[in-house]
Amino acid sequence: MIRNPQSFAKLLADVRHFVRTECMPMEELVDRTDEIPEGLVERMRTMGLFGHSIPEAYGGAGLTTEELALVNIEVSQVATTFRARFGGNTGIASESLVVDGTPEQKEKWLPQLASGRLTGCFALTEPEAGSDATAQKTIAVRDGHDFIITGQKCYITNAPIAGLFTVFARTEPQTQGATGISAFLIERGTPGLSTPPSYRKMGQHGSPVGEVILDKVRVPASAIVGGVEGQGFRTAMKALNKQRINLAGLCVGPAIRLVDEMVRRAQSRQQFGQPVGDFQLVQQMIAESNTEVHAARALVLETARKRDAGEDVTMEASMCKLFASEVCGRVADRAVQVFGGNGYIADNVAERFYRDVRLFRLYEGTSQTHLINIAKRTVAAVAAADQAAT
Numbered sequence: 053m054i055r056n057p058q059s060f061a062k063l064l065a066d067v068r069h070f071v072r073t074e075c076m077p078m079e080e081l082v083d084r085t086d087e088i089p090e091g092l093v094e095r096m097r098t099m100g101l102f103g104h105s106i107p108e109a110y111g112g113a114g115l116t117t118e119e120l121a122l123v124n125i126e127v128s129q130v131a132t133t134f135r136a137r138f139g140g141n142t143g144i145a146s147e148s149l150v151v152d153g154t155p156e157q158k159e160k161w162l163p164q165l166a167s168g169r170l171t172g173c174f175a176l177t178e179p180e181a182g183s184d185a186t187a188q189k190t191i192a193v194r195d196g197h198d199f200i201i202t203g204q205k206c207y208i209t210n211a212p213i214a215g216l217f218t219v220f221a222r223t224e225p226q227t228q229g230a231t232g233i234s235a236f237l238i239e240r241g242t243p244g245l246s247t248p249p250s251y252r253k254m255g256q257h258g259s260p261v262g263e264v265i266l267d268k269v270r271v272p273a274s275a276i277v278g279g280v281e282g283q284g285f286r287t288a289m290k291a292l293n294k295q296r297i298n299l300a301g302l303c304v305g306p307a308i309r310l311v312d313e314m315v316r317r318a319q320s321r322q323q324f325g326q327p328v329g330d331f332q333l334v335q336q337m338i339a340e341s342n343t344e345v346h347a348a349r350a351l352v353l354e355t356a357r358k359r360d361a362g363e364d365v366t367m368e369a370s371m372c373k374l375f376a377s378e379v380c381g382r383v384a385d386r387a388v389q390v391f392g393g394n395g396y397i398a399d400n401v402a403e404r405f406y407r408d409v410r411l412f413r414l415y416e417g418t419s420q421t422h423l424i425n426i427a428k429r430t431v432a433a434v435a436a437a438d439q440a441a442t
């Protein structure tokens with residue numbers, strides 16, 4: 053749903069201008085130095101990029117799912133690390149609070165997240181709890197009005213620079229699986245919470261990702277998201293369900309950019325006395341890529357509209373994430389092919405995106421996890437339809 057087409061077109065044009073004129077020229081530098089200059093982060097703040105999904109009542113833009121998807125398709129046409137800087141705040145790092153936070157928690161944290169003065173992170177994954185996120189080993193033991201949290205989180209985006217951590221921990225140690233898990237809001241500086249330096253990664257240089265160590269971290273019971281114990285996994289799934297549509301949009305942007313880059317290269321590179329783009333086998337790579345980009349974009353926007361209309365899009369969100377991330381990977385692979393040997397050399401746009409977008413098929417549910425989810429829900433839907441017909 054686009055609420056006000058005129059003002060939204062202006063917002064989209066501003067974002068596009070920022071991405072093209074201020075971020076794109078920095079891509080190589082950020083990849084090499086593994087750091088986004090603070091001046092550019094400040095520009096992201098003044099443009100309101102940290103608060104796009106946060107309700108207007110808390111200082112954000114309150115974008116609808118469709119509006120956010122369109123913005124995501126724009127912001128991800130530059131190296132995805134730029135989006136990762138603010139994307140947590142306008143995605144999984146704020147969504148738990150938006151969907152399930154108490155009025156006091158929202159009042160306290162959302163305005164800071166929306167302004168970008170505070171960076172948030174979403175700490176679910178653990179060394180033994182990856183695809184099986186319900187296998188949480190982090191424990192929160194009640195002590196009077198407090199909880200004492202001990203455990204370890206890994207691969208957490210923005211953990212090394214975050215000021216607010218949404219940490220999932222088991223409050224009922226005797227339980228297994230999705231029950232008995234609670235989500236806690238923990239501030240940096242709380243004794244016992246530490247974050248080792250960022251990992252070195254294949255791509256997305258400039259986006260710090262690291263561990264969160266929790267060594268007997270004492271927090272008040274009021275730090276539980278929503279104030280109710282045992283609801284944490286449900287909260288995580290609600291946040292991730294919306295995030296899958298966001299992430300799918302973030303996979304479409306790089307694929308659009310790579311089709312553009314492929315075409316330019318195919319037109320300028322001459323072999324056998326003519327542009328390589330004149331060869332039909334090269335045209336095939338471009339045509340297949342652009343067709344898949346259009347299909348992914350259409351699926352993402354249709355799902356976003358359905359969500360805005362109040363429909364349950366749990367299965368479709370999984371389809372969006374699976375399809376768009378796989379498309380993005382295929383397009384990046386073809387881009388390297390169209391660039392030839394040059395596409396394998398460091399600092400080439402195809403080489404950089406190829407490394408950056410590999411992550412999309414791994415995090416926020418691997419492709420295999422989404423396939424399993426889609427199959428399960430498809431089977432259930434057919435069974436329900438059969439039952440209704442009898």
Ligand SMILES: Cc1cc2nc3c(=O)[nH]c(=O)nc-3n(C[C@H](O)[C@H](O)[C@H](O)COP(=O)(O)OP(=O)(O)OC[C@H]3O[C@@H](n4cnc5c(N)ncnc54)[C@H](O)[C@@H]3O)c2cc1C
Pocket residue numbers: 173174175176177181182183184206207208209210253261411414415416417418419420421424
């Ligand atoms: C750069 C980066 C940033 C991240 N950011 C965050 C973050 O901000 N917050 C957070 O909580 N997590 C984050 N993650 C973690 C990410 O979500 C996990 O890596 C992901 O869920 C996969 O878990 P795993 O790495 O343990 O893989 P594993 O679960 O060990 O999977 C290994 C392989 O086995 C397959 N597999 C597993 N189970 C099954 C099954 N039942 N059937 C078929 N195949 C299966 C997987 O698909 C995969 O191919 C991030 C990861 C990375 C790399």
